[in-house]
Amino acid sequence: MSKKETETRTPVSKLGKYNLTERLAARFTVVNDSTLQGYGDDAAVAFFMDPLSVSAQQLALEGVDFDLSYVPLKFIGYKTAIGAMGQVMAMNAVPVQLLVNIGVSQRFFVEDIDAIFEGISALCRRYSVDIAAIDVQSSYTGLSLAVTAIGQAEPGLLTRRSGAQENDLICLSGNVGAAYMGLRVLEREKRVFTGETEKDALPNLNGYEYILERYLKPELPSALLENLRRDDLVPTSMCLLKNGLAHSILSLCKASGKGARLFVNKIPIARQCFEFAGTDPSLSPLVAALNGGDDYEMLFTLPLNQYEKVQKEYNLDTIGHICDVSSGCKLITPDGQELTVESPGM
C-alpha cells in the first residue's frame, strides 16, 4: 500500500464500533413493509403475510472463499449475500431481510468496510431486501463475513430438492461454468502480476468482461422465479447452483430418490468460456460447467407436460430429464456415449 493510500484511511478504532455501525446503517433505508424492526435492536423482526419463514446463512472467510489480491472488497459482501439469498430463492421463497456480521483485523480500515457495504447496498436495491442487522467485530487475522437471508414463502409454492419425479424436465435458469472461467482469468492475471508466468504474458482482461462479471458480481434469477410463480408453474424440485452442475444434479437426484439423463450438447455454456479455454489447453468449458461452481443459477425440474410452455414463453434451457433411480445419473455425449456424473465429496 502506498503512503498516499494510507493517508486517506481511517482506523476503525478512531471511529469506534458504535459510530462505525451507525455510519454503515445510514446507507440503507427499509424498503419492505414487512420489515418491522431492522438495524438497531437485539434482533430483526419481519411481519410475513405468507406463513413460511425461509432462511439460509453463508460464511465467507478470507484466503479460502475469496482472495483479496484480485477480488475488490465491494464484491465480497455482495457475493456472500448472493449466496445466502440464492439458497432462500431455491426454496421458491422471496428474500426480505439480510443479517450481516463482519470480522476485521487491524489491516482493514473504515474505508474498506465502507466498500464491503457499498456492494451489499447495491444488492439490497437490486433485489429489494432490507439490511436488518449489522455487526462489526475484531478478527485476529483477515476478513470474515457471515450473512443470513430471511425470506417468506407460500406453502403451496415451496420447492425442495426432494420433489423430482420421473420424466420431469431438467431446466437451468442460465448458462453455467462462466464464473469458474472468470476466476481462472483473475488467477492468471494474478500470476502475471506477481511474476510467476513468463514475462511477456501481459495482464489482459479484455474480451473476458462477461465471465469476469459472472465471477465477481453474479446475479440471481429472481425475475424468472417470479414469472414462474405468476404463471402457476411450480418446479417439482429446485437447487441453487453453487458447487457446479454435477454436484447439484446429484444432490437433487439423491434427495428425490431418482436418476437423471443430461445431454452434453444441451448444457448452455457462454461463448467467452470457449474463447478463454482456447488460450489454455488445461481448461475445459464442460468441466467448468459440471464442476466449476459459483454459478448462482437455479437447477430445477418441471413436469413434462409443461414442455411447450417452457419452450414458447420462457426460452428456458432444458438439459435433460429425470429417470428411475436404477438408471443412475448419466451424461449423454453427442455421439451417444453415457458417462456417469461425478462430483467430489458426494
Place this chain on the structure above:
Amino acid sequence: MSKKETETRTPVSKLGKYNLTERLAARFTVVNDSTLQGYGDDAAVAFFMDPLSVSAQQLALEGVDFDLSYVPLKFIGYKTAIGAMGQVMAMNAVPVQLLVNIGVSQRFFVEDIDAIFEGISALCRRYSVDIAAIDVQSSYTGLSLAVTAIGQAEPGLLTRRSGAQENDLICLSGNVGAAYMGLRVLEREKRVFTGETEKDALPNLNGYEYILERYLKPELPSALLENLRRDDLVPTSMCLLKNGLAHSILSLCKASGKGARLFVNKIPIARQCFEFAGTDPSLSPLVAALNGGDDYEMLFTLPLNQYEKVQKEYNLDTIGHICDVSSGCKLITPDGQELTVESPGM
C-alpha cells in the same frame, strides 16, 4: 498435543465434507412441529403460527471471541448459539431454529467438530430448538463460527429497546458480573499454567464453579420470559445483557429517549464474585457487573403498577427506574452519590 491424542484423531479430509455434515446432522432430531425443513436442503423452512419472524446472527472468531487454550470446544458452539438465541428472546420471541456454519483450519479434527456440536446438541435439547442447517468449510487460520437463531413472536408481545416509559421499573432476570469473574479465573489459571505468575501460585478452580459455569455455559432466562407472557406481563422494553449492564442500560435509554436511575446496592452480584475479587485487588465486582459482559441475562422494564406482582410472584431484581432524558443515566451509591453510567464506545 501428545502422540496418543493424535492417534485417535480423524482428519476432516478422511471423512469428506458430505459425510462429516451427515454425521453431525445425525446428532439432531427435529423437535418443533413448525420446522418444515431442517438440515438437508438449500434453506431452512419454518411454519410459524405467530406472524412475526425474529432473527439474529452471531459470529465468533478464535483468538478474539474465545481462547481455546482455556475454553473447551464443546462450550464454543454452545455459547455462540446462546448469543444468537438470547437476542431473539430479547424481543420476547421464542427461538425455533438454528443455522450453524463453521470454518475450521487443518489443525482441527473430526473429533473437535464433534465436540463443538455436542455442545450445540445439549443446547437444542435444553431449549427445544432445531438445527435447521449445518455447513462446515475450510478456514485459513483458526476456528470461525456463525450461528443464526430464527424464532417467532406475537405482535402484541414484541419488546423493543425503545419502549421504556418514565417511572418504569428496571428489572434484571438474574445476577450480573459472574461471567466476567469466571473469565478472570480462567485467565489466571492460564497464566499459572504457562508460568507467567509466581511459581507458588497453584491452579485453583475450587470454590469458583458457579462463576466459571456462568462464563463457560451461560443459561438464558427462557422460563422467566415464558412465565411473564403467561401472566400477560409484557415488558415495555428489553435488551440482552451481552456487553455489560452499563452498555445495555445506555442502549435502552438511548433507544427510548429516556434517562435512568440505578441503585448500586440493588444490583444483584453473586457471592463468588466477591470471594474471587478478594484474592486480587485489581478486581471490582461492581465494575464486573457494569462493564464485564457475557451475562446473557435480560434487562427489561415494566410499568410501576406491576411492582407488587413482580415482587410477590417473581422475586425479580428491580434495580432502579426510568426517568426523564434530561436526568441522564445515573448510578446511585448507598451514600447517595450520583455517578454517570458510562460504557466504552457508546
